Amino acid sequence: MQSLTNKRILLGITGGIAAYKSADLTRRLREAGADVRVVMTRAATEFITPLTLQALSGHEVRLDIFDPHAEAAMGHIELARWADAVLIAPTSADFMARLAHGRADDLLSTLCLATAAPLALAPAMNRQMWLNQATQANKNILEQRGIRLFGPGEGSQACGEIGPGRMLEPVDIVPLVAALFEVGLLSGLRVLVSAGPTREALDPVRYISNRSSGKMGYALAEAAAEAGAQVTLVSGPVALATPGRVARVDVTSAKEMHEAVLARAPQHDIFISAAAVADYHAAESAPRKMKKTQGKLALALLRNPDILEDVAALPQAPFTVGFAAETENLELNAQAKRAAKKLDMIAANWVNQPGLGFDSDENELKLFWEGGGRLLPRASKARLARELIAIIAEKYHAKHTTQNS
Numbered sequence: 001m002q003s004l005t006n007k008r009i010l011l012g013i014t015g016g017i018a019a020y021k022s023a024d025l026t027r028r029l030r031e032a033g034a035d036v037r038v039v040m041t042r043a044a045t046e047f048i049t050p051l052t053l054q055a056l057s058g059h060e061v062r063l064d065i066f067d068p069h070a071e072a073a074m075g076h077i078e079l080a081r082w083a084d085a086v087l088i089a090p091t092s093a094d095f096m097a098r099l100a101h102g103r104a105d106d107l108l109s110t111l112c113l114a115t116a117a118p119l120a121l122a123p124a125m126n127r128q129m130w131l132n133q134a135t136q137a138n139k140n141i142l143e144q145r146g147i148r149l150f151g152p153g154e155g156s157q158a159c160g161e162i163g164p165g166r167m168l169e170p171v172d173i174v175p176l177v178a179a180l181f182e183v184g185l186l187s188g189l190r191v192l193v194s195a196g197p198t199r200e201a202l203d204p205v206r207y208i209s210n211r212s213s214g215k216m217g218y219a220l221a222e223a224a225a226e227a228g229a230q231v232t233l234v235s236g237p238v239a240l241a242t243p244g245r246v247a248r249v250d251v252t253s254a255k256e257m258h259e260a261v262l263a264r265a266p267q268h269d270i271f272i273s274a275a276a277v278a279d280y281h282a283a284e285s286a287p288r289k290m291k292k293t294q295g296k297l298a299l300a301l302l303r304n305p306d307i308l309e310d311v312a313a314l315p316q317a318p319f320t321v322g323f324a325a326e327t328e329n330l331e332l333n334a335q336a337k338r339a340a341k342k343l344d345m346i347a348a349n350w351v352n353q354p355g356l357g358f359d360s361d362e363n364e365l366k367l368f369w370e371g372g373g374r375l376l377p378r379a380s381k382a383r384l385a386r387e388l389i390a391i392i393a394e395k396y397h398a399k400h401t402t403q404n405s
Contacts, residue, residue, distance in 0.1 A: 001209050001402045003244055005033030006222070006382065010083035010107045010117075011051070015043025017158045018124035018167040019089035022048060024171035026056040032174050038062070038165065039108045041095070047264065058206055065107040079107075081117035081362075085180050088112075089150075090124030090167045091178055093135050097308050100138035102110045117383065118180045120148040122173055127163030137343040150176045181386070185393035187228030192268040193221045194261055194275035194307065196236030198254040198350075202299070203286035207291045211358040214238035215249055216323075217274030219385035224272075227389050236275055254278050265311045269340065270396060271318040276325065278359075280304060309341045319396045324348040325358075345369045345395060347388060369395060 001025045009029055012144045013022045022038075027223045029036045038053040038061045051062035062079065088108070095109070099121075104110040112119060121142065129135060130152060143149060151168040168176075195217020197387045198206040214235060221233040222243035234257060248265075253276045265271050275319065282301035290297075322343045324334040327350070334348035347365045351358055364383055365376040376387050 003033050004029060004174070004181075005244065007034045007178075007181065008084040008380065008382070009034040009036050009051075009177060010079055010086045010111070010115075011038050011057075012045040012086060012088040012091075013038065013040045013048070014088060014090060014092040014095040014108070014125050015041055016090045016092050016167075016366075017047060019044050019047035021167055021170055022089060023052055025054055025173060026053060028174045029177065030057070032178065034177075036103065037079065037082070039111065040082055041106055041108055043092075051257070057176045061105060062099075065110055066323070077111075080111045080117070082378055083111075083115055083117045084380065084386075085118045085120065085177060086112060086115055087173070087177055089121050089122035089173060091121040093125045093129045093132075093138075094124075096121065096123065096135065096138045096142065100141040103262075116147065116377075116379070119146075120150055120177065120180060122150045122167050123152045123165070124167035125152075125165045127161055127165040130165040131163075139361045143220065148176075148180065149344045182225045183227050183390070185390060186224055186270075186396075189229045189270060189396075190268040191219055191221075191229040191231045191270045191272065192226040192264055193224065193231065193272045194234045194257060195221065196240075197237040197276050198236045198257055198278045198304075199252050200254065200281035200304075201281050201285045203288065203290045205289045206356055208280070208282070210278065211314060212236070212238075212276035213358065214240050216385065218243060218380050219381045220272055220274055220389065221258065222382070223385040223389040224270075226386070227393060229270075232264055233383075234264070234275070245311075249259055254281060254307075258307050258310070261307050262310060264295045265318055266314060266316060266317050270321070270392060272392070273311070273313050273323045274323050275307075277307055278304060281319075306341070308343070312342045312392055319344050319384040319392070319399065321392060322346045327352040330366060334366065340369055342364060344399070346391065367391060 013019050018319050026036050036057045037059045038057050053061045098109050104113050153165050153166040153168050154164045156162050196214030197210045197212040199209045201207050218240050221231050225231045225245040233246050234249045248258050251260050280301035283302050308322045320343050324337050326333050330348050334346050338346040346368050349365050364378040365373045376384050
């Protein structure tokens with residue numbers, strides 16, 4: 001089965017007898033590695049209790065659009081940002097109609113309008129309701145908007161009739177959810193990603209480093225693998241698990257990262273430099289621990305080689321994407337870095353704003369390329385990574401189509 005490791009799945013439950021399957025679905029999503037949060041309509045609570053879903057998901061179940069405990073009392077925005085995918089299972093005929101016509105009169109319908117995450121529905125209803133022209137018209141509207149429909153299946157129904165309208169079984173829904181993240185945009189391509197900080201030794205105990213957690217780079221490596229690429233991840237010291245289907249190379253210093261990246265870059269089609277590489281290293285690293293003997297200590301520092309610039313300057317350089325972590329003049333500094341290093345694209349982000357950048361699970365990116373750019377609004381790093389990979393794939397293919405024409 002495809003993995004949902006580290007994926008944030010928002011499970012919406014609407015009113016219908018099939019709601020009893022949502023308990024098993026929650027359990028199976030978690031077993032596949034997903035973090036699951038549940039939103040129920042009031043009608044759904046007539047069929048299964050929030051307490052059951054809370055116990056199975058490990059999170060409080062959300063019911064109301066006006067929630068004083070939510071972020072700034074705006075639960076729909078909080079949940080919409082949080083989710084990597086939204087799955088409504090079961091989806092009633094009523095909810096399909098409300099969604100098709102843009103209703104936003106409860107928490108679940110409102111967050112469906114507010115999210116940019118993929119949205120999937122698992123319909124469950126009487127066969128005549130499913131086959132009704134109105135329901136079929138709503139189905140067509142939703143599919144035209146890019147919403148996925150999982151099912152319904154056919155068989156005996158709670159009403160005693162037989163036909164289409166059964167909610168798919170949870171064991172069948174979980175791989176369909178996992179497939180939402182398998183996009184194939186980079187199929188057949190090789191992607192090299194650098195991530196995390198570097199450590200520059202001062203003595204056997206101390207080093208110079210930075211606050212990079214590696215989360216953005218690791219998310220990009222995972223998203224590139226989901227997009228079908230063969231991915232190599234060159235990582236500084238971080239406390240993160242290696243994404244599935246990714247080959248990891250561990251390094252410590254900027255010099256080691258430079259050697260590892262430059263040795264592999266010519267064999268890759270795309271290089272994404274998400275690592276926060278130290279700009280300087282100590283001119284001399286003491287062989288023994290330095291003792292505290294003076295009130296002041298002067299350190300001589302030498303500049304490290306520029307990995308990103310050296311990769312972009314290769315005779316057959318890969319499509320090269322850099323990052324710019326800024327505390328001021330974000331666009332000016334990022335554009336200057338892109339031009340000076342002759343990069344295909346650069347992703348700039350603030351690192352002095354609360355809740356963004358280093359150590360955070362969320363970020364906001366401003367992308368720049370020759371003649372254009374795009375803002376990727378605040379979201380989880382996992383979702384931003386998938387959005388960025390989609391744009392990189394688009395620009396990579398456009399560049400190579402132009403070169404080959």
